[in-house]
Amino acid sequence: xxxxxxxxxxxNIRKFINALMLVLFLPVLFCVMFIGNxxxxxxxxxxxxxxxxxxxxxxxxxxxxxxxxLIYTGRRIQLTGxxxxxxxxxxxxxxxxxxxxxxxxxxxxxxxxxxxxGIVREAAKDVAHEIPFGYQFVFSMNxxxxxxxxxxxxxxxxxxxxxxFEHDPEYxxxxxxxxxxxxxxxxxxxxxxxxxxxxxxxxxxxxLYLVTAGLSPWKAIPYTDSYGIFFPVLCILLxxxxxxxxxxICRALLLFFSVAAGMAGGFMKPSAxxxxxxxxxxxxxxxxxxxxxxxxxxxVKETTPENQKKKGIWRRFISxxxxxxxxLLFVFIMYxxxxxxxxxxxxxxxxxxxxxxxxxxxYFFYMGTKELTTGGFSTEDYGVFGEFQYSKADxxxxxxxxxxxxxxxxxxxxxxxxxxxxxxxxxxDGTFAWTYVLYYEPFPExxxxxxxxxxxxxxxxxxxxxxxxxxxxxAELAWIFTLMGVPGIVLAKGKKKYCVVFPILIIGxxxxxxxxxxxxxxxYVFLPVFIAxxxxxxxxxxxxxxxxxxxxI
Numbered sequence: 001x002x003x004x005x006x007x008x009x010x011x012n013i014r015k016f017i018n019a020l021m022l023v024l025f026l027p028v029l030f031c032v033m034f035i036g037n038x039x040x041x042x043x044x045x046x047x048x049x050x051x052x053x054x055x056x057x058x059x060x061x062x063x064x065x066x067x068x069x070l071i072y073t074g075r076r077i078q079l080t081g082x083x084x085x086x087x088x089x090x091x092x093x094x095x096x097x098x099x100x101x102x103x104x105x106x107x108x109x110x111x112x113x114x115x116x117x118g119i120v121r122e123a124a125k126d127v128a129h130e131i132p133f134g135y136q137f138v139f140s141m142n143x144x145x146x147x148x149x150x151x152x153x154x155x156x157x158x159x160x161x162x163x164x165f166e167h168d169p170e171y172x173x174x175x176x177x178x179x180x181x182x183x184x185x186x187x188x189x190x191x192x193x194x195x196x197x198x199x200x201x202x203x204x205x206x207x208l209y210l211v212t213a214g215l216s217p218w219k220a221i222p223y224t225d226s227y228g229i230f231f232p233v234l235c236i237l238l239x240x241x242x243x244x245x246x247x248x249i250c251r252a253l254l255l256f257f258s259v260a261a262g263m264a265g266g267f268m269k270p271s272a273x274x275x276x277x278x279x280x281x282x283x284x285x286x287x288x289x290x291x292x293x294x295x296x297x298x299x300v301k302e303t304t305p306e307n308q309k310k311k312g313i314w315r316r317f318i319s320x321x322x323x324x325x326x327x328l329l330f331v332f333i334m335y336x337x338x339x340x341x342x343x344x345x346x347x348x349x350x351x352x353x354x355x356x357x358x359x360x361x362x363y364f365f366y367m368g369t370k371e372l373t374t375g376g377f378s379t380e381d382y383g384v385f386g387e388f389q390y391s392k393a394d395x396x397x398x399x400x401x402x403x404x405x406x407x408x409x410x411x412x413x414x415x416x417x418x419x420x421x422x423x424x425x426x427x428x429d430g431t432f433a434w435t436y437v438l439y440y441e442p443f444p445e446x447x448x449x450x451x452x453x454x455x456x457x458x459x460x461x462x463x464x465x466x467x468x469x470x471x472x473x474x475a476e477l478a479w480i481f482t483l484m485g486v487p488g489i490v491l492a493k494g495k496k497k498y499c500v501v502f503p504i505l506i507i508g509x510x511x512x513x514x515x516x517x518x519x520x521x522x523x524y525v526f527l528p529v530f531i532a533x534x535x536x537x538x539x540x541x542x543x544x545x546x547x548x549x550x551x552x553i
């Protein structure tokens with residue numbers, strides 16, 4: 001009876017979080033499914049697809065129904081004990097093949113990008129050759145690009161030092177990117193296996209990951225997107241493992257590694273910090289739930305003595321409080337580690353860092369209110385750095401003032417609609433803005449193949465290629481299917497109460513995209529988590545259908 005009281009208390013908190021997530025997410029999902037490119041956001045970043053999103057939605061709904069049936073059939077094989085270990089072995093084999101597929105595809109299509117990725121690529125070679133950076137405006141402004149630049153520089157230097165490595169040193173960047181994407185996919189499938197214990201669900205998640213991340217060219221680009229994709233999903237997986245662990249020390253260690261993974265991801269790509277905030281939010285929900293149970297303390301009498309009940313309540317309170325406190329402590333420790341790491345990088349590369357021109361949240365908030373680009377990068381707003389070159393405080397004040405002027409001009413209704421357009425812009429592109437790049441450099445001759453198949457693959461992926469729209473359309477279909485399953489996460493029941501981390505994560509992602517600079521590329525780092533949420537959501541929808549059918553019978 002006591003546990004039922006606690007479940008009711010937790011359900012009230014979860015219902016609020018789930019409702020908030022659905023209020024924010026469902027309008028975006030509806031617009032992506034049925035409006036798509038007809039939404040009046042920035043035309044330059046609209047997906048280049050061959051058919052309307054509504055038609056793709058019909059196809060995705062058919063695939064959705066097939067998956068419901070496959071998952072229903074898969075319930076005959078429960079992934080527990082020996083069977084679970086066999087599935088882990090199968091996943092290792094599948095993802096070994098996935099990795100070599102990614103490498104093969106990268107070999108056929110690899111090329112270089114300009115903009116941020118190109119700047120980082122060239123600077124990384126200076127790191128490798130120990131050329132002092134001196135004063136560089138771009139790295140003082142885009143301070144967050146230093147970790148990826150340093151990592152790439154060290155990898156480049158390692159490749160040069162390996163006598164048996166016969167490839168161009170940049171090839172090690174591609175290898176690392178493919179490893180990161182492969183590891184993220186394995187973690188995605190492990191989350192699905194852990195939460196559904198359904199063999200069919202796990203295999204479907206692998207297939208969906210293959211046609212999304214597996215085919216995406218992002219993995220061949222050495223930048224924060226492919227290098228950061230591994231950490232948020234690892235953070236969530238380790239958090240689930242910690243919640244299921246009964247041994248206090250092991251649970252604390254798993255929680256630490258979960259936070260460490262999320263903070264490492266944020267060090268590489270700041271938006272990945274959302275995963276850490278989701279973990280803290282889930283721990284906060286657990287603690288608040290325990291406090292509410294203690295305050296209400298209205299339970300049906302049990303056969304156990306009253307003092308034993310009080311001990312049990314206090315034990316849970318101490319456990320929940322300690323877990324939340326440890327989470328906060330681990331975040332603080334990793335924050336200090338990240339700060340030390342950034343200082344070390346600045347000193348090691350001999351960068352003359354100018355703090356006054358660092359891009360701040362106020363600047364990204366200001367750029368996120370730009371109507372013309374629907375919250376995307378704006379060269380006009382970028383000019384604020386020229387206006388305020390010597391005072392970050394003055395620039396921040398100007399950014400906030402101008403941003404609020406735009407918000408006041410739109411009014412409440414206009415601002416809400418503008419935020420919806422920003423979110424649709426970010427979610428209405430299954431290629432994750434792959435084709436929106438200002439300039440592509442020629443293919444590096446030492447890295448590319450010259451054959452008919454390689455030419456066809458490039459025609460799929462290179463912007464302006466003869467078959468680019470085919471890839472875009474396929475990617476859009478897979479992404480719409482992925483998004484359709486996400487609302488099902490609100491149906492997690494019973495022992496899956498810690499899955500509240502999923503809707504909190506969605507709320508965090510949506511809030512980030514509404515408040516700051518938005519774009520489809522910022523969603524890519526969470527792709528493995530979205531796929532895990534999709535397949536788990538489908539499994540729980542199917543579970544709900546079974547229960548409803550039994551009641552009707």
